[in-house]
Structure formats: structure tokens, C-alpha cells
Amino acid sequence: MIHFENVSKRFPGGHYGVSNITLNIESGALAFITGHSGAGKSTLLRLIALLERPTRGQLLIDGRNIGRLPEKEIPAHRRKIGLIFQDHRLLNDRSVFDNVALPLHVRGFPVREVGKRVRASLDKVGLLKKEKVLPITLSGGEQQRVGIARAIVSRPPILLADEPTGNLDSELSREIMDLFLAFNQLGITTLIASHDLDLIKKLDRPVINLQQGELT
Amino acid sequence: MRVTLSTRISAWLDQHRRSAYSSYMEMRRRPMANMMTLLVIGITLALPASLLSLLKISQTMTGDHQQSASISLFLKNGIVDEKALRVAADLELRPQINHVELLTSADAMEEFRSHSGFGDALDALDDNPLPNVLLIHLTPGNSSIDIRKLATELKEESVTDSIEYDQGWIERMQAITQAIRRAVQALGFGLGLAVMLIIGNTIRLEIMNRKEEIEVTRLVGGSDDFIRRPFLYIGLIYGLFGALIAWLLVSILLMLVSGPLGRLAELYDTSISLSAFSLHALLLLIPIGISFGLAGAWLAVSRHLSSINPE
Numbered sequence: 001m002i003h004f005e006n007v008s009k010r011f012p013g014g015h016y017g018v019s020n021i022t023l024n025i026e027s028g029a030l031a032f033i034t035g036h037s038g039a040g041k042s043t044l045l046r047l048i049a050l051l052e053r054p055t056r057g058q059l060l061i062d063g064r065n066i067g068r069l070p071e072k073e074i075p076a077h078r079r080k081i082g083l084i085f086q087d088h089r090l091l092n093d094r095s096v097f098d099n100v101a102l103p104l105h106v107r108g109f110p111v112r113e114v115g116k117r118v119r120a121s122l123d124k125v126g127l128l129k130k131e132k133v134l135p136i137t138l139s140g141g142e143q144q145r146v147g148i149a150r151a152i153v154s155r156p157p158i159l160l161a162d163e164p165t166g167n168l169d170s171e172l173s174r175e176i177m178d179l180f181l182a183f184n185q186l187g188i189t190t191l192i193a194s195h196d197l198d199l200i201k202k203l204d205r206p207v208i209n210l211q212q213g214e215l216t
Numbered sequence: 217m218r219v220t221l222s223t224r225i226s227a228w229l230d231q232h233r234r235s236a237y238s239s240y241m242e243m244r245r246r247p248m249a250n251m252m253t254l255l256v257i258g259i260t261l262a263l264p265a266s267l268l269s270l271l272k273i274s275q276t277m278t279g280d281h282q283q284s285a286s287i288s289l290f291l292k293n294g295i296v297d298e299k300a301l302r303v304a305a306d307l308e309l310r311p312q313i314n315h316v317e318l319l320t321s322a323d324a325m326e327e328f329r330s331h332s333g334f335g336d337a338l339d340a341l342d343d344n345p346l347p348n349v350l351l352i353h354l355t356p357g358n359s360s361i362d363i364r365k366l367a368t369e370l371k372e373e374s375v376t377d378s379i380e381y382d383q384g385w386i387e388r389m390q391a392i393t394q395a396i397r398r399a400v401q402a403l404g405f406g407l408g409l410a411v412m413l414i415i416g417n418t419i420r421l422e423i424m425n426r427k428e429e430i431e432v433t434r435l436v437g438g439s440d441d442f443i444r445r446p447f448l449y450i451g452l453i454y455g456l457f458g459a460l461i462a463w464l465l466v467s468i469l470l471m472l473v474s475g476p477l478g479r480l481a482e483l484y485d486t487s488i489s490l491s492a493f494s495l496h497a498l499l500l501l502i503p504i505g506i507s508f509g510l511a512g513a514w515l516a517v518s519r520h521l522s523s524i525n526p527e
Contacts, residue, residue, distance in 0.1 A: 049435075051526060072440075079437035089432055105234065106438035108227045150436070 001027035001158070001189045002048060007057035009043055009213075017043030017052065018213040025191065027157075030184040032200045033193040035210035041193035044210065045160045048191070049081050050074050061158075079107060082151030082188075086163035088143045090135040096122070096146050097131040103154045121153040122146075125179060141172040148179055152188070159183060159190045165199070173199055232445070239449040242422070253418050257454060257505075258461025260411050264404030265501055266466045269493050270473075271397055274389075277481060287367060287381040289350040295375050300348045303375050307350065312358050312366050317351040324349060347377060360387045408508050415454045415512030419447050423520045431526040443521060448513045455509020459501040466497045 002025040009017035018040040025031055033041045046052045047059060054067045061080075069077060082103075090099050097118055104114045122128045125145035135143050144164060151159060161180065165173035173196060181203070184190045194200060200207060209216045243250050291300055297320055304316040324346040329335045352370070354363065363381070370379050423430070433443055470490045477490070 051435075075434070075437045075439040075442075077437075078435065081437075083435055089435065091429055091432055102433065102438075103436040105231070106433060106436055106442050108224075108231055110223055110227045111230050154436075 001025055001029070001062065002191075003058075003060040005058040005060070007047065007054045007059050009047060009052055010055045016040075016213045018047070018210070021057070021213075021215055023208060023215065025189060027189055028184070028187045029206065030180065030190040030192070031206040031208055032203075033191060033208045033210065034195060034197065034200065036195070039210040040213040041195075041210055042162050043213070044208075045162050045191060045193055048158070048160060049083055050077055075106070079103070079154065080156050080158055082154070082156045082159045084144075084147050084151050084159070084161035084164050086166040088135070088147040090143060090146055090150075092134060092136045094134070095132050096127065096135055096138070099135060099146060100131075100150045100153050103150060107154060117153055118149075121149040124152070124182075125149045140167050141175070144168065144172075144176060145179070148176070152183055155188075157187075157189060159188050161190070161192045161194075163193055163195070165194060165196055170199070177203060231442070235445040236449045236453075239446045239453060242446070243450065243453060253414065254454065254457050254461055257411050257414055257458030258465060260407050260414070261458055261462035261501060261505060262465035262469075264400055264407055265462055265497050266469045267396075267400045268404070268500070269466055269470060269497050271393060271400060272496065273477065273490075273493060275393060286354060287352040287363075287370065287379055289352055289370055289373075289379050290377045291348040291350065291375050292377045293347060295348055297348065299375070300350065303373075304350055307352060307370075310366070312354055312362055314353045314355045317353070319349040319351055321346045321348050360390065408504065411455075411458065411505075411508045412512040412515065415451050415458075415509050416516040418454065419450055419513050419516040420520055422450060423447060423516065423524070427524055430521070430524045434524075435526045440521070444517050447517050447521075448510060451509040451511075451513020451516075452506055453509070455505040455507070455512075456502065458509070459505025462505070463494075463498045463501050466501075467494045470494055470497075 004021045004023045007021045008019045010019075011017060021044070033044055035041050043052060047054055048061065050066060050069065057067070058065050059067050061077075066077060091102075100118045100121055101114050104117060109117070119128060119131070122131055125148050127142060127145055127149065130138065130142065130146075135146055138146065144167075148161075148164070151161075159180070164180075165176050168176065177192075177199060180190055180192060291303070295303075297318070300318050300320070304318050307313055307316050321344045325338065325344050328346070329338055354366075358366075367379055367381055370376060430443055470493060474490050
């Protein structure tokens, strides 16, 4: 599904985000990416979502080398991916419903279908009753769950989460991780960058460890 | 989900309706600022539009007059009525001439007698001193050059004693109108550019305000078209409402001048309908407003949107 072949990302100025990464993630897998801050966890995820372009190597997704994907095809590529961020990146002037509906709107879903899917998605993260409120009125854990609902609403084949539990206590973190495990059960290939080693250990899944941009 | 053509079209319409509606709602959130912008656009568009309307009115009045333009041809003494009628029939063959009326010396005498009050004095004359006159009514749409050429030709006819036509002031009027029209067109073009820049700048600010939304939309796979659409709608809405305000201002102006203009029109023996000009202004302003609005929006969007990418 996701295949890195000697991939490096060198930033202007000479600093490497990741260097010489080779790894393969099977379709339907769930893996964690660990490492210190600045070890390249985010860069790895950002490369997959084409928020960065690799400067070297081949990055194949679904057998397609996306390193040289034309600018115009990036939106279509991102629609295959659900993205989750530590800071949620929700729009605070819009209701929970509208936030979750955005990925469906950009895909041109008809209005009725949007309503059904958004509610199904909010139901899965346990926020069905909050669809009308503004995200800013929710707790951190709830906001993160809105972010997750937004990422899965379009049922993408790939889910990428960058420090999804970074700001949450251990109980809430566990709840969030359980959500990811549940979605993974449905066959979504999932990559989670996290430095919550205790939690990761308990979950017993493959771990990709990065140090200064390299695999260890 | 099965995607048929009709669901795809309805989804496309949905998207546009949503973009238009959200743009409208976005604008309603800052009513004062937007009202000011709309007024500026309206006044800017109203200036050339009202000048063009006034031009059009003056043109209609002189144009009507030109339709009734005629040349009086005074025949030489001794040309008898039959001969005069033959000359008249010959003249009517010319394309510039609509029809020719013969005013015989007897007719002229009769008319003069009844209008002037010199009846008794005229009776004292031995014979009729008035010549036969051909009233030559021209076909409408002759240029002043055509008319002048025709006049010269008529003057050289052997039967002609002299001719008379009041063409001079029409020519001057037309020349002045022409000059003013050019000036108004140039002014209109400049002010149109100004409208485009006003709208472009407003939309640039709007883009900056919605930077976060654009970034998030890009993150979830929104295409450039999708991101561009609401801003183009904002441009369109500004252009449309600006044009409506401009039209309102033009209509008020036309109402203000309708009194004096009506009297002027009476003097020219024509009538003008101001509502027709008001409608004309509306039909002109709306497409112009919309296109300048869209152009301004496009300018802003193509310059600033590509610079906003998610962190």
C-alpha cells in the first residue's frame, strides 16, 4: 500500500527531515511511528500526504510513484487519505457538522448523502449530539474526536495521525487509540505518529522507530 | 453509491448553490464594510452610466430631428406647375430623398395671406411675387456629408433658384456628441478598471481572512476550483449589487432631469420616455458589473490563492 524506497527529504538549508528510508506498509496494517521530537515522524506522514515532496527516492502509494505527481493531482491524492493533527485543525467559526462535512463537500457529495455520512461518522466517535455546536466549546478530547470523524467521513483507504493524543491524558488517549483500532478493523491502513511509548507497548502493533530522520 | 449523470449534475448544482449562499452569508457578517464597498462600486459605475444615458437621450432628440430634416428648393421664376411636378418626381428617384412636396406660388400666397394679415396689401400687387417651392423630405439616416452633397447637387440643377436647409447646428451637435461620447467611453473604461481593482482588493482581504479555511480545505483534498469558487461568487455578488446601486443612482438622476428634459423635448417636437433609458442603463450595467466583479475576483484569486498552502 505504502512503499518507501530510499526516500530522503532534504529541506532548503541542508537539514534532513528523513533520510534514506526504505519501508513497506501493507494494506490494512496499523503501525506506530515513534521517535523524539524532530526525529522525522511528522515528515514521514507529510510525505505520504504530499504536504512535502521527497527530494530523493521513490514513494509508491497503491503502486504509483507520487514523488513527481503533478500539482493538479494533489487534491485527488489527498482524498485517499484521512489526516488527523495534534492541534485538530478544526474551523472554529463553523459547527461540528460543517467541519465534518467539509471532506464530503470537496468531493461533491449530494446534500442528503452528506447528512447521512456525517451523522454516521459522528456517531462512531460518540459525538452525535454535538453536531450543532462550535468546536471551540468542546473539550480537547472531544475536539480530537471531531477531527477523527472528519478524517474518516469519506471512508479513505489510508488514515494518518500526527500525535493524535499529544494533549490528552492517558485515559482519553486510550479512548482515541481504541477508535483507531476499530477503524483499522474495517481495513483502513493506519499510521500513527506518537511518543506515548507506554500506550504503544500495550497495543502490541508494529512500530517504526526513527532517530534523526533514519530508521533504527 | 452509484453515480449517475443526474446525481452528478445535482451535486454540482448543490456545490454552486452552497458556494453562492456561503459567500452571501459571509458578506452579511460585515454589513457596514460591505455596504461601503458596494456604495463605492455603485457610485463609480453610476458616473459613466449616467453620462451615457444623457448622451443617449440627446442623441434621440437630435436623431428625431434629423428624421424630419428637409431642404427647401426655390424654383426659378417661370417654372410652371407641371414642370415643377416633373422635377419633383425626378428628385424622388434619389435614394436620399423620401418624398417631395410642391408648394406652388398660389398655395404660398394663400398661406401667407391667411397668416400674415397683409391680405389687403397683397391684393394691391399685380402678380404673385412668390416662387414655386419644392419641400424635399429626406430619408432618415443620411449622414451630414450626404446631406451636404445632395444640397450642392440640387443647387446646380438648372431649375434651382436657391436652396435652404438648416443643417449646420445638427452637424455641430453631432460633432460635440461624438467628442463627449469618446470622453465618456474613456472615462468609463478607467472607472471600470477602478471597480475591478476595488473588488480585487476586497477579495484579497477576504482571502487573507479565510486563510485557515483554505488551508484546511486543501488538507482534505479540496481542488483549486472548489477553493476558488466562493471568492468568484463574492466578486459576482459585489459586481451585481454594485450595478444595482449604480442603476438606482442613474434612475434618480434621470428622474431629477425629467422635468427640464421633457420641456426641451417638447421644443424639439419629440417625446422621450425616461423609463426606456432607465431600462437601457440596467441592461447595460448588470453584465458590466458582473464581468468587472468576476474579473477583479479572478485577479485576486489567481494572485493570492496559490500562495496559501497548509503548514
